[in-house]
Amino acid sequence: xxxxxLVGTIMIDCNDIDAMVKFWCxxxxxxxxxxxxKYVWLSRLxxxxxxxxxxxxxxxxxxxxxxxxxxVAEDPAAFAERVLELGGSRVEDHEVEGFHxxxxxDPEGNVFCVTEAGQ
Amino acid sequence: xxxxxLVGTIMIDCNDIDAMVKFWCxxxxxxxxxxxxKYVWLSRLxxxxxxxxxxxxxxxxxxxxxxxxxxVAEDPAAFAERVLELGGSRVEDHEVEGFHxxxxxDPEGNVFCVTEAGQ
Numbered sequence: 001x002x003x004x005x006l007v008g009t010i011m012i013d014c015n016d017i018d019a020m021v022k023f024w025c026x027x028x029x030x031x032x033x034x035x036x037x038k039y040v041w042l043s044r045l046x047x048x049x050x051x052x053x054x055x056x057x058x059x060x061x062x063x064x065x066x067x068x069x070x071x072v073a074e075d076p077a078a079f080a081e082r083v084l085e086l087g088g089s090r091v092e093d094h095e096v097e098g099f100h101x102x103x104x105x106d107p108e109g110n111v112f113c114v115t116e117a118g119q
Numbered sequence: 120x121x122x123x124x125l126v127g128t129i130m131i132d133c134n135d136i137d138a139m140v141k142f143w144c145x146x147x148x149x150x151x152x153x154x155x156x157k158y159v160w161l162s163r164l165x166x167x168x169x170x171x172x173x174x175x176x177x178x179x180x181x182x183x184x185x186x187x188x189x190x191v192a193e194d195p196a197a198f199a200e201r202v203l204e205l206g207g208s209r210v211e212d213h214e215v216e217g218f219h220x221x222x223x224x225d226p227e228g229n230v231f232c233v234t235e236a237g238q
Contacts (some may be wrong), residue, residue, distance in 0.1 A: 003201040004148035005233055007164050007171070009189035010129060029123035045126050049168025052126070053189075066229060067186040070128035070172075082122040110185060114124055 007050045009041065010069070014108055017056040023086050023107050024052060027079075028071075061109055071114045076102060079114055126169045128160065129188070132176040133227055139173050142205050142226050146198075147171070147190075180228055188231045195221060195233045 014020040021032055021040045034041040038056040073079035080090060083104045091103040091111055101115045133139040140151055140159045153160040157175040192198035202223045210222040210230055220234045
């Protein structure tokens with residue numbers, strides 16, 4: 001059998017780890033599970049799947065993220081409003097051949113997309 | 120109930136989508152599931168969890184990725200060798216208080232870490 005690996009964690013660099021953990025816990029309905037001074041792991045996204053985690057770094061975010069998350073919501077418009085309430089921002093909306101998605105950003109400017117479940 | 124969303128996809132920008140899909144399918148033991156000219160989705164990382172996907176972009180990767188993946192392998196040394204065979208590279212090794220991890224990179228220089236399962 002070939003040597004392979006599993007994805008255990010999606011790690012996000014951040015400058016204000018408490019603010020970022022609060023935002024992402026609320027946005028995804030997750031809980032903080034493990035905490036070290038400069039690292040926080042949230043509960044797993046699904047059983048056996050990866051966890052979202054955060055590490056405090058000194059450098060600011062630069063340019064467009066090379067890796068981003070695409071989210072799925074039952075009501076993307078309501079979710080976008082919730083993101084704004086939580087300190088995130090709306091970047092732009094797209095539609096291509098009947099497929100809609102919105103680009104949002106977390107409090108540190110990491111962009112992510114949201115589409116409607118089952119679209 | 121609060122308005123939340125699920126993580127459906129971890130999307131990685133790339134310049135050579137075929138090379139990147141080949142590398143990541145082999146490294147993680149996944150299969151290509153959906154293909155459009157500039158987008159590829161792999162099989163889900165776990166049931167109900169996110170999928171890894173790739174989008175072809177014109178711009179090169181710049182600086183350190185703000186989001187990276189942490190992998191878990193039964194045999195990290197063998198996995199690191201496999202990454203090199205597949206066209207990836209080894210960046211550095213770390214040990215902090217008995218916890219070991221290696222930093223590797225995919226063919227486009229996206230860094231990721233690998234640790235031993237159950238460490």
